[in-house]
Amino acid sequence: MKSVFSSVSVVILTGIQGAIALLPADAQPVPASGGTGTQVHLRDGRFDIDGGQLSGDRANLFHDFEQFNLDRNQIANFLSNPEIRNILSRVTGGDASLINGLLQISGGNSNLYLMNPSGIVFGPSAQLNLPADFTATTANGIAFGSNWFNAIGSNDYASLTGSPTGFAFTMGQPGLIFNAADLELSQGNQLTLAAGTVASTGQLSAPGGQVTVTAVAGGDRLRIRQTGHILQLEIENPVATGSPIPWTLPITSLPELLAGEARLTGTSVAIAPGDVAVRGVNAQTATLSAAGNLISESGQMLTTGDLTLQAQDTVRLRDSVSTPLAIQAGGDLLIQGDRAIDILALNHPETPFQSAGNLTLVSDGVVSADSHFANGGQFSILNLANEPGNFVSLYDPIISSTGDVLFGNYTGVALKIETLGSIVGGNITITGPDTSLVGSDPDIPILTGGRALILRAGLPSLFNPPNTPQTVGGATFTSFTPPSSSGNITLGNITTSAPSSDGGPVILSTPGNITVGNIDSRAGFGSGARFSVTYEGRSLTTSRGGGTTDGTGDGGNISITSQSGSVTTSSLSSFATTSVGNGGNVRVNADRNITIGNVNATASGEGNGGAVQLRSSNGSITTGDILTLVPFNSGNGGAVTINAATMAQTGDIATFAESGNAGSVRISASSNITAENISSSTSSSSSSGTGSAGNAGNVTITSTSGSVTTGILITQSSGSSSDGRAGNISVSASTSISINSIFNRGSELGSIELGAENISTGDVNFFGGSEFSATVGSSSQQQSQRQVDPSELPEDVTGLNPARSPQISEETVQIEANRRREFEDIIQPGFEREFAAAQDIRYTLTAIEQQTRTKSAVVYVFAEEDQIRFRVETGRRAIETSIPESRASLLAKVEQFYEDTQNVASNSSADAASETAKYLYSVLIKPIEQKLEEVGEDSVDNFLFSMDSGLRLIPLAALYDAESGKFCREIQL
DSSP, X not given: OOOOSOOOOBTXXXXXXXXXXXXXXXXXXXXXXXXXXXXXXXXXXXXXXXXXXXXXXXXXEEEEEEEEOBOTTOEEEEEOOTTOOEEEEXXXXXXXXXXXXXXXXXXXXXXXXXXXXTOEEEOTTOEEEOSSOEEEEOOSEEEXXXXXXXXXXXXXXXXXXXXXXXXXXXXXXXXXXXXXXXXXXXXXXXXXXXXXXXXXXXXXXXXXXXXXXXXXXXXXXXXXXXXXXXXXXXXXXXXXXXXOOOOOSOOOOHHHHHTSOOBBTTSSOBOOTTOEEEEEEEEXXXXXXXXXXXEEESOEEEESSOEEEXXXXXXXXXXXXXXXXXXXXXXXXXXXXXXXXXXXXXXXXXXXXXXXXXXXXXXXXXXXXXXXXXXXXXXXXXXXXXXXXXXXXXXXXXXEESSOEEOSOEEEEOEEEEESSOEEOOOEEEEEOOTTOOSSXXXXXXXXXXXXXXXXXXXXXXXXXXXXXXXXXXXXXXXXXXXXXXXXXXXXXXXXXXXSSOOOOEEEEESSOEEEXXXXXXXXXXXXXXXXXXXSSSEEEXXXXXXXXXXXXXXXXXXXXXXXXXXXXXXXXXXXXXXXXXXXXXXXXXXXXXXXXXXXXXXXXXXXXXXXXXXXXXXXXXXXXEEXXXXXXXXXOXXXXXXXXXXXXXXXXXXXXXSSOOOOEEEEESSOEEEOOEEEEEEEOXXXXXXXXXXXXXXXXXXXXXXXXXXXXXXXXXXXXXXXXXXXXXXXXXSEEEEEEXXXXXXXXXXXXXXXXXXXXXXXXXXXXXXXEEEETTEEEEEETTOOOGGGSOTTEESOOGGGTTOOOHHHXXXXXXXXXXXXXXXXXXXXXXXXXXXXXXXXXXXXXXXXSOOEEEEEEEEOSSXXXXXXXXXXXXXXXXXXXXXXXXXXXXXXXXXXXXXXXXXXXXXXXXXXXXXXXXXXXHHHHHHHHHTTOTTOOXXXXXXXXXXXXXXXXXXXXXXXXXXXXXXXX
């Protein structure tokens, strides 16, 4: 990692040194008059503190001071005996205590408590020489059960028995504790600082023991809980605990102490009431909690056990080039900012955040994690409800975890996560490269080169394992055994797309299962990136869109490999959006089953469609629709190859090119093959291309031990000026073949070979070539166009009837010829080259349906002397109906409607136009609607009207349906 911001530091020390310098020359502890009978004796440069009041059980000794200050080289020595468990001192004069000397206890192993609500300051020369625990607090009461040691006023000392159970801060804003010293206790003891604000630029050390730093809000009560050797401070209900005597004397604030505001240098972050700001911590366990913000700049926090950083507002962690941040726990590391977590620590030569156990970030707000993390347990980002939480990163996020990794959504720069366990996350959006990464990480070229995502689960080892120190201050780290995990990856949608550059790579690797949503690596002005999924385990599952990679350059390649598992995805898309880009290749290889939604490897212009390859070594393949299209210009459609060990089932497959060549389609399986419609076709018009079509691809379907069932098979090449070659169709099966129908068209017809014990087909339609060959079972026929006689075919072949193609009646042919002549009389030469022949109508409608997934129909309307007759040509049949309405009456209404629509500015013309629109809808549209519904053809999406003379100026979109209240253009017939 490298520096992003300049050095930041807590500007407090200078002000504190100034405050210490103001100490009077005779600074010393000054006993309060009356009360406890505390005495201070100066002996050999040491202030011996004696007297005081004992509790009823003689375990607690209480002292009362008017002032409590120590200058450098001064010693405050509290006299004790083996019976005294706790020595508790209060300061009642209303001034903060400035301690720049040594605190010690002699004669016993007592814990020491110092309470001064006005504030406590430890100067840089302050020291502790104590045999047990030390607590400094600005509370105004220390609880002993239901009784209180009051910071002011009288106390019933005899009733204050046992050990302290809590602290009360009943003032509006409790006082502060500031530490500029290295405060260290002996082995195994507890160091506690509890105040309204706590700032420590020095070191807080409790080797083998515990450090607790707590900043509270006014009115808070803290309850002391002792679990084994762990001290916990918890906010408590004041009603249940009662209250000490209110503090009415002055409370020194941090700005007053410094004669100015305390803030982080180089930022606008001020240290406010309720905040905790800490530089160094060294302990077995440590808990830092703040009612406001928890701040650490260039901190060194090391624990051999658990480390907890909590703030009711924000946890803000920073480092500098001169002093990198290091937060390391030998147990669990918990960082919780209720409103936000803001981490920017990029200057550590290795990994700033490490734990031998679990590492958890918790917040209901933004978790900004610009750093590297390594842990020996689970890594989790959660909200306060213990659910996966969202996080962001602007510069450099890398996570290495021995256990599972859990998070919600991620938004930020290139992300890398490696774990020996599983990864469970939400949506991932990569916004840019990781430009801050330096060092020896082998993935640096990928992470710094683009919007990359690298997720590796189930690894045998980590490149960046947690490297916490074995000992801290004489304490030893305990080893952590991570939980066993299957190494799965479960995610929401993945986006590495870029609006103005190349999309980023997606690399997913695991020996377990992979389950993801949509993968989108599109590019706005560049190439879509590749994404690669490699794993050795059981299954990969994507949902809600699968994978998308496209760009104004090339669509990115998609590669998914399961070495010993299965693959389940929703859709996979890799397409180019400009006139020169290529569709990306899509390759899925699995040992077991492959289940995929739709696959799109389309090019928009002169580029080529991508190839699609699906291979299962020991399982089945099931897909949705597969498209490898080049709808404009001269690019080639991509090939489609499906190879299944057992069963294969697909939706529609379409490989299409306008002027280029269509791709081939090859499906093979040992068991049954079921496919919807399959089309390998080219079609070029003079308006958008050369008018000359390329060649269609071959369609080959092979089932070695099962059956083949398909919809329509199409291999065709049609151009407005010249056709290309049709592709061959070869279908073979061990048992049976069932085909809906076959279309074969081109300047040279392709062969059709069907081989099985039982064969059933619908229509076989072929156009253009002079020769057609068909091999069915063991029989072979080679005939001229449209002259295969069904009587010549084997008895086990049913429905193969090319002689009936293309099923356009003589009436429709004559209708088209008549309409054609009418237009030729007007348009004159050149008209014939721009329009298809009548025999192409049904074929064209069928091809449109296969390529666009919409149904279309041609409607012929005839205004005869005493009736209006309709003929509807779909891709399957002709449908006729009529109504009794004379031509003269209809033409009169048409003329009236035309005149009214030209004068809609007048109210009378508008009303008349509305009524005429209703009439024309009832006689021209309603009969068609009713007839199509009657015969089950009411799902047509698009209608092309061929109107009789006299009707061709009718604006059909303006016709109005009185029943539905909609115009014709809004109605689905």
